[in-house]
Amino acid sequence: MTAHCAQHCILPPNLLDRLARSDDEALRDAALNGLALDGRFRLARAESARSLIRAPKSVTFARIGGQPQRTIYDQQGSEAQTPGVPIRMEGQPSVKDKAVNQAYDGLGATYAFYWSVFERDSIDGAGMPLLGLVHYGRRYPNAFWDGAGHMFFGDGDGQILTQTTAGIDVIGHELTHGVTQNEANLTYSGQSGALNESVSDVFGIQVKQQALGQDVHTSDWLIGADIVGPALRPALRSMKQPGTANAHDDQPADMNGYVPGGDVHTNSGIPNRAFYVVATTLGGHAWDAAGPIWYAALRDPQLRPNATFRDFARITVKQAGQIYGADSDQAHAVRQGWEAVKVSL
Amino acid sequence: MRVDVTRRGGFAGVALHAALDTAQLPAADASRAEAALRDLPWDRPPAEPTGADRFRYELATAEGGHERHVQLSEDEISDALRPLLDLLSDQGQLRAASG
Numbered sequence: 001m002t003a004h005c006a007q008h009c010i011l012p013p014n015l016l017d018r019l020a021r022s023d024d025e026a027l028r029d030a031a032l033n034g035l036a037l038d039g040r041f042r043l044a045r046a047e048s049a050r051s052l053i054r055a056p057k058s059v060t061f062a063r064i065g066g067q068p069q070r071t072i073y074d075q076q077g078s079e080a081q082t083p084g085v086p087i088r089m090e091g092q093p094s095v096k097d098k099a100v101n102q103a104y105d106g107l108g109a110t111y112a113f114y115w116s117v118f119e120r121d122s123i124d125g126a127g128m129p130l131l132g133l134v135h136y137g138r139r140y141p142n143a144f145w146d147g148a149g150h151m152f153f154g155d156g157d158g159q160i161l162t163q164t165t166a167g168i169d170v171i172g173h174e175l176t177h178g179v180t181q182n183e184a185n186l187t188y189s190g191q192s193g194a195l196n197e198s199v200s201d202v203f204g205i206q207v208k209q210q211a212l213g214q215d216v217h218t219s220d221w222l223i224g225a226d227i228v229g230p231a232l233r234p235a236l237r238s239m240k241q242p243g244t245a246n247a248h249d250d251q252p253a254d255m256n257g258y259v260p261g262g263d264v265h266t267n268s269g270i271p272n273r274a275f276y277v278v279a280t281t282l283g284g285h286a287w288d289a290a291g292p293i294w295y296a297a298l299r300d301p302q303l304r305p306n307a308t309f310r311d312f313a314r315i316t317v318k319q320a321g322q323i324y325g326a327d328s329d330q331a332h333a334v335r336q337g338w339e340a341v342k343v344s345l
Numbered sequence: 346m347r348v349d350v351t352r353r354g355g356f357a358g359v360a361l362h363a364a365l366d367t368a369q370l371p372a373a374d375a376s377r378a379e380a381a382l383r384d385l386p387w388d389r390p391p392a393e394p395t396g397a398d399r400f401r402y403e404l405a406t407a408e409g410g411h412e413r414h415v416q417l418s419e420d421e422i423s424d425a426l427r428p429l430l431d432l433l434s435d436q437g438q439l440r441a442a443s444g
Binding site for chain 1: 355
């Protein structure tokens with residue numbers, strides 16, 4: 001991490017760190033105050049990202065899309081951060097390990113969703129391999145995207161979560177973090193982080209809805225219902241009624257409940273519910289219009305890494321107008337969605 | 346050595362908290378954990394997370410009379426700290442994500 005001189009010259013963090021351990025109390029206090037400025041500088045860096053245009057992507061014609069390239073690895077209970085033993089490669093039949101098959105099928109369904117609805121060829125739009133790493137850690141109650149092209153899945157602890165590959169929405173959620181990283185690259189803290197989380201729920205639930213043949217009224221709009229243990233039943237999150245999914249669900253349903261400094265999985269309830277309102281107002285399948293509007297917003301160069309809820313909302317309204325017309329049902333539904341969660345445009 | 350541990354983040358978005366003591370561990374594990382705890386970058390500013398849905402751990406101690414805090418990403422956890430985190434899994438109380 002490098003510190004740049006803006007209006008104030010900053011001592012490099014490692015020097016501040018050494019000073020913070022000094023025997024001299026005055027020096028320690030000064031250094032700790034200096035380290036506290038780091039937060040403000042990170043904010044300033046995020047602000048400066050506004051001025052950067054998104055780098056253009058190179059185009060390759062070497063590959064015709066439409067087929068995933070999946071490899072599922074067994075991490076064998078290790079916390080190693082790189083792929084373990086390859087168990088199932090693309091095109092190979094089912095194996096004995098149920099988690100491997102679930103990851104394979106879930107990645108296939110997610111790929112198929114993005115290809116069929118958006119003609120998006122994998123995470124980067126250019127056929128990036130889909131790498132699922134199962135049996136990560138010991139009784140590990142989590143799944144994550146590592147930011148380097150791998151999706152990790154734990155077996156769960158039997159209390160908080162069970163086998164995480166059993167959730168097709170979970171797999172869709174994790175893969176979508178890769179899509180977001182390749183598009184708007186929403187910074188994973190604050191409102192941009194909550195948007196990042198919400199985008200993963202928005203497309204994760206649609207992957208599940210498509211796989212199960214559910215429309216906006218037959219879907220339960222619950223995230224993680226297939227992987228919760230007894231401690232978090234019936235689900236991790238509700239896009240329909242944030243805050244009601246389980247005994248520890250603290251998601252707000254609108255901006256009145258926004259949690260300053262809250263976890264990115266907390267405030268994501270607000271944009272989640274906005275999407276739910278848009279989709280159910282329009283009826284049919286979520287990917288008829290709501291999904292494409294959200295996808296177009298995610299890919300809009302005006303959506304910066306440090307976007308706020310308002311920034312994102314405005315871009316969805318703009319995209320709805322551009323795709324369907326300013327006075328269309330779709331554009332009106334998008335405005336209704338943000339009004340319902342009290343995000344002012 | 347007493348240490349307060351909270352696990353946050355993760356796909357489930359809930360927090361897990363326990364007030365622990367290395368004395369709860371077998372002697373060899375305890376001394377390794379204590380050495381690892383002393384070497385943590387206490388009070389450094391939190392780093393930006395890589396990837397998404399990873400756990401992070403917030404540790405707090407009051408050793409020597411003043412409170413110190415550190416936030417670690419789960420991939421910064423050394424083997425010497427794992428027995429302590431196993432205690433967290435066994436004894437921890439679930440809380441809401443932002444609680």
